[in-house]
Amino acid sequence: MSSDDDHVYLSLAEGHADDARWAFGTGFEDPLHGVDTTLPEGVDAAELTALCLALADDALVAAQRLAQWITLAPELEEEVALANIGLDLLGQARLLYARAGQAEGAGRDEDALAYFRDPAEFRNVILAELPNGDFAHSMVKLLLLSSWRLAQLTRLAEHPDPVLAAVARKGVSELTYHRDHAAQWTVRLGDGTEESARRMDAALAELWPYRSELYAAAAETQDEVEAVLAQVLDTARLAAPAATPVSMGRGREGQHTEHLAELLAELQSVARADPEATW
């Protein structure tokens, strides 16, 4: 072997500088750097815990569904994009669980909250837990969830808790990309081929009613989200389904479909098989 290769090889394999970066993905910088994590006066700890937990559960469950797409996406570029979105949401979930744990004060960390709660203790909305379906279903779901979450985080960027506000500010730029990605696919598929339009219609028919739970959980987002959805569907030459049942889900109260139990069984399987293990 030449000394040339030795040099390159050693610098790669045995270097321990922490400046290495993933090619894509979120990076692992600390978004809470310099943020005071003591609970400010006037913030109700129980309310903050519940709010962070609900937002974290939405993000974790949605990220898990995106992870299920990996190696099955329609194009390599889409593998990268879906992983990007999943990683963003996973990153948000981790910060929000950590904050929920701090506010709760019972010593639970992110992993205790993600891996050692049962389905009835999860507070995610039903839309997040529904199975992926085809790519049209997943893009409609992403459009609904990301539009709604972006509207929420935009408001939470002004929250009196500095940690939640910092997480929300970081999340706004991420969610802007997620919503844009979903909107672009909605337009491509809605105004693509006959088959893609038919699949989008079917996805809308199935998923549109779940909006009611989103607005029940965050009423202040409704006007903004509805306006965004109307604009995207119009550009995509798709029609919003007419009749909408009043209420489809009560995920925020811990009442879930069977799909969540199945999703969590997989997510928690290794962690629960050896609870004393260190990872």
Add this chain to the structure above:
Amino acid sequence: MTVTDGAGGPDGATALAAHFDATIAHDQRIEPRDWMPDGYRATLVRQIAQHAHSEIIGMQPEGEWITKAPSLRRKAILFAKVQDEAGHGLYLYSAAETLGIDRSELTERLLAGRQKYSSIFNYPTLSFADVGVIGWFVDGAAICNQVPLCRSSYGPYARSMVRICKEESFHQRQGYELLLTMMRGTEQQRAQVQDAVDRWWWPSLMMFGPPDDDSPNSAQSMAWKIKRHSNDELRQRFVDMTVPQAERLGVTLPDPELRWNEERGHHDFGTPDFSELMRVIKGDGPCNAQRMERRTKAHQDGAWVREAAAAHAAKNRGEEGSAA
């Protein structure tokens, strides 16, 4: 413009070939616009395509564990790693495209069984320790193979390898770090790590290919400086690198013949079962059918999406055209 074999008549061809040979001899890079022998081009297409396919198929054995990763930190690391592999596939397919063959054609060849991917990905991942051992062994072996390719004679391939190698070394370190953590954990975790080491060691040694005296394509590839070291040299390098890491980790490498040879300044080690390698390459590995089935399913299920995207783009071009 692309210059192909025979352009400019026999004299011109001779001059082009002489220029090519001189470029190789001076360790300079061949670029996509340069004349190159058909055999050089075909060898590169075969090697780069196989490498690209390996990145994409290689997402599967680890990808299965993203949804089951036992901590959110491990989940994020693994998710990002598998995403990197998709990115590597993209760079490599782009490098192949500079040789005049597009990604969809290469994908068809993979799915038709006309092109291969690394045999290592035909082994199953049975516990989360496998994620760590794949990072340590498989990415470590990939680094041994690929670092010299950063000096490969074909420019686009060499440049994509520089970027890929940097990321692979990060993957290797995270795999090893997972194993260090697991070895500090429960008895069950230590047993899982040793079991994964036992299962992945020999297949990892086979990643360097058959022994030098039985490697039909190697000599020409080395003459063309596409490849810079022999299979056996690289295998030795990997063993020498890995042994002290295994000691530090506290695992046993499953080779009774493994020992330091003071005279050679290298480790002696046993011979992998190359008949197993040949069987796996020919399609009889534990997971060949499963890997190809999943890749085929993704490709077929995604066809309507790709068609819709193309149709939408065509409509937009039409609208812009009529508006202009």
